[in-house]
Amino acid sequence: MGAIQAIRGTRDILPEEVAYWQQVETIATQILTQALYQEIRTPIFEPTELFERGIGEATDIVGKEMYTFRDRGERSITLRPEGTAGVVRAFIEHNLFASGGVQRLWYKGGMFRYERPQAGRQRQFHQIGVEVIGSSDPRADVEVIAIATDLLQTLGLKTLKLTINSVGRGEDRAAYREALVSYFTPYKDELDKDSQERLNRNPLRILDSKDEKTQKIAQNAPKIIDYLGDESHKHFDRVQHLLTNLSIDYQINPRLVRGLDYYTHTAFEIISDDLGAQATVCGGGRYDGLVRELGGPDTPAVGWAIGMERLIILLQQLQQSPVIAPDFYMVSRGEKAESQALILAQKLRGAGFKVELDLSGSAFGKQFKRADRSGAAACLVLGEAEADNNTVQLKWMATQEQQAIAQAELFRNIENLRQEIKRHKN
Numbered sequence: 195m196g197a198i199q200a201i202r203g204t205r206d207i208l209p210e211e212v213a214y215w216q217q218v219e220t221i222a223t224q225i226l227t228q229a230l231y232q233e234i235r236t237p238i239f240e241p242t243e244l245f246e247r248g249i250g251e252a253t254d255i256v257g258k259e260m261y262t263f264r265d266r267g268e269r270s271i272t273l274r275p276e277g278t279a280g281v282v283r284a285f286i287e288h289n290l291f292a293s294g295g296v297q298r299l300w301y302k303g304g305m306f307r308y309e310r311p312q313a314g315r316q317r318q319f320h321q322i323g324v325e326v327i328g329s330s331d332p333r334a335d336v337e338v339i340a341i342a343t344d345l346l347q348t349l350g351l352k353t354l355k356l357t358i359n360s361v362g363r364g365e366d367r368a369a370y371r372e373a374l375v376s377y378f379t380p381y382k383d384e385l386d387k388d389s390q391e392r393l394n395r396n397p398l399r400i401l402d403s404k405d406e407k408t409q410k411i412a413q414n415a416p417k418i419i420d421y422l423g424d425e426s427h428k429h430f431d432r433v434q435h436l437l438t439n440l441s442i443d444y445q446i447n448p449r450l451v452r453g454l455d456y457y458t459h460t461a462f463e464i465i466s467d468d469l470g471a472q473a474t475v476c477g478g479g480r481y482d483g484l485v486r487e488l489g490g491p492d493t494p495a496v497g498w499a500i501g502m503e504r505l506i507i508l509l510q511q512l513q514q515s516p517v518i519a520p521d522f523y524m525v526s527r528g529e530k531a532e533s534q535a536l537i538l539a540q541k542l543r544g545a546g547f548k549v550e551l552d553l554s555g556s557a558f559g560k561q562f563k564r565a566d567r568s569g570a571a572a573c574l575v576l577g578e579a580e581a582d583n584n585t586v587q588l589k590w591m592a593t594q595e596q597q598a599i600a601q602a603e604l605f606r607n608i609e610n611l612r613q614e615i616k617r618h619k620n
């Protein structure tokens with residue numbers, strides 16, 4: 195029988211790569227906790243209607259990318275294609291607005307979109323995202339941007355570019371939409387097929403097209419900034435002022451409109467030159483219309499999502515996989531010694547040491563070779579003689595110094611032992 199393979203557009207993340215993922219998750223948790231963001235975990239599948247209403251039927255995601263199926267109870271269910279709709283549903287369902295203040299939430303997890311798989315684009319992918327719900331203040335927009343920037347910089351990614359734009363408010367967009375339709379209609383036959391369809395349904399999305407010819411035509415399209423009302427201008431100006439105050443560099447991209455209908459005011463992307471066609475690492479913006487759209491009270495909000503796979507690709511270009519070497523490698527032989535070694539390993543782990551236990555039962559020489567390869571600072575050796583008198587041989591790998599000590603002696607001064615390990619690892 196043939197072996198079964200992972201489904202197209204999904205992939206296994208093997209241990210060497212997981213080290214990068216854990217690094218990102220650890221640093222993200224730290225940075226988000228410092229800003230008092232709280233993690234929220236919502237289900238991986240939701241009622242299909244949530245995404246139809248929350249993302250909008252005219253978008254690519256809802257139109258052609260969702261994993262939608264009927265469960266055994268005939269409900270229409272969709273694997274989440276993004277995180278915001280679920281977080282907002284939870285916000286409404288659990289009356290999180292009742293507390294009145296601002297909710298700062300973050301999430302991480304798998305997302306699902308039926309797209310053409312390529313580097314940095316998968317059918318199951320992962321995001322880390324934040325949502326600040328309950329503030330219309332431009333400082334909230336800038337806070338989330340600053341956190342994304344801080345996270346990426348702390349990870350060592352210093353050459354990313356922030357681009358921003360404003361999509362204004364619904365009223366501003368009505369007039370802009372008309373201007374776009376008038377502009378693109380004479381070019382209709384030259385646009386790519388998707389964009390032709392979008393011309394009347396969702397002309398803003400034409401600006402988002404990845405087709406070269408369409409992009410060229412879009413170069414001279416009317417700019418949304420010329421259609422913004424006073425309030426939208428004020429918000430956008432304030433955001434720019436605050437970014438400058440924080441020394442966060444940005445460029446304005448007048449064609450940045452984001453794919454989703456519920457966005458208002460600020461839209462932004464953080465892009466890299468090192469990712470080929472899939473250049474956007476982080477996308478976000480303000481979505482003042484979403485909470486009401488999903489049946490909650492009128493509540494402004496702003497957030498972003500970082501694509502983990504693209505981020506990891508960048509980190510892999512930058513640094514070797516972080517390797518984890520044991521503090522102690524346990525070598526033992528003979529039944530009594532082996533059972534003592536097991537106990538000792540557990541105790542040392544409990545005291546905070548990283549301990550790898552050799553399970554082979556093979557000759558000492560072979561076990562020592564593996565100890566060498568493991569990169570351990572020290573080897574703990576238990577043979578029959580040691581087992582009989584409750585001692586252990588402590589062998590420092592770098593210097594090959596070896597001494598016999600009582601097993602209990604290891605725990606007499608843990609801090610001292612920790613320092614010794616540290617010294618030998620350098």
Ligand code: ATP
Binds near residue numbers: 316
């Ligand atoms: P793109 O234009 O690249 O399709 P998008 O506008 O659909 O991106 P968002 O919905 O804003 O993306 O999602 C935020 C981030 O999630 C993206 O910037 C990207 O890093 C990541 N992302 C989106 N779709 C995928 C995918 N299919 N595979 C891997 N990462 C993805």
Ligand code: MG
């Ligand atoms: Mg997309």
